Amino acid sequence: MDYRNEWKYQVSGAQLAVLAARLTPLLRPDGHHRPGGYAIRSLYFDDFDNSCLRENEAGVDDRRKYRLRIYNGDTGLIKLEIKEKLHGMTHKTGCTITPEQCRAILQGTPPPIGPDSPPPMNLLAAAMRTRGMAPKVIVEYERTAYISRLGNVRITFDRNIAASAAVGRFLDERVPLTPILPAGQHVLEVKYDEFLPDPVAQVLELGHLRRTAFSKYYLSRLVLSEPLAERAMQYELQ
Numbered sequence: 001m002d003y004r005n006e007w008k009y010q011v012s013g014a015q016l017a018v019l020a021a022r023l024t025p026l027l028r029p030d031g032h033h034r035p036g037g038y039a040i041r042s043l044y045f046d047d048f049d050n051s052c053l054r055e056n057e058a059g060v061d062d063r064r065k066y067r068l069r070i071y072n073g074d075t076g077l078i079k080l081e082i083k084e085k086l087h088g089m090t091h092k093t094g095c096t097i098t099p100e101q102c103r104a105i106l107q108g109t110p111p112p113i114g115p116d117s118p119p120p121m122n123l124l125a126a127a128m129r130t131r132g133m134a135p136k137v138i139v140e141y142e143r144t145a146y147i148s149r150l151g152n153v154r155i156t157f158d159r160n161i162a163a164s165a166a167v168g169r170f171l172d173e174r175v176p177l178t179p180i181l182p183a184g185q186h187v188l189e190v191k192y193d194e195f196l197p198d199p200v201a202q203v204l205e206l207g208h209l210r211r212t213a214f215s216k217y218y219l220s221r222l223v224l225s226e227p228l229a230e231r232a233m234q235y236e237l238q
Contacts, residue, residue, distance in 0.1 A: 113125045161187065
């Protein structure tokens with residue numbers, strides 16, 4: 001199983017504009033690219049013990065997240081993804097599911113387990129049956145992504161990150177959203193395999209940016225829970 005490096009930085013809109021101008025000659029847009037970026041909506045799961053939330057807060061190194069994802073509001077293409085973290089590196093597996101399967105999951109019905117089901121579907125089904133894994137929060141944002149075959153580099157700008165507790169409305173055209181970062185603050189993610197090519201590293205000038213253990217899921221849960229608002233503020237400043 002191949003794991004990738006994943007670095008995250010909290011940045012301003014002005015910093016993203018400078019980085020975009022530097023990266024455009026070196027890297028190409030990813031397959032979802034649209035002028036001005038594209039929209040991502042993710043639905044994150046957690047179990048009856050809120051294990052994913054607590055592991056994020058404790059900085060547990062070996063952990064797994066389940067999520068559903070759609071792009072640009074297209075409910076005809078829904079992805080189930082499982083993201084694993086180990087020793088500071090990440091690995092992602094996934095499969096597509098139908099709108100009907102998605103609606104059943106939203107209603108708390110686990111998918112059937114069987115040899116013909118994709119492994120991610122079987123893992124989610126088992127987690128729903130044994131651990132009470134269920135939808136907890138929607139996270140929505142706008143993304144611009146740049147990729148390069150050299151080093152399998154993927155650099156993403158995630159803007160206007162917002163969250164919603166209306167998990168049953170995941171497939172709706174619009175959901176009520178609450179911003180999870182201060183106005184003008186966004187997230188830069190840098191992902192690569194064994195090495196980050198020097199030209200890309202030089203353009204990014206990562207030493208001038210503040211690296212963070214940012215988790216969209218974790219901060220969204222904090223922001224949407226009033227008693228945890230102070231912890232959310234502290235988390236942003238780490």
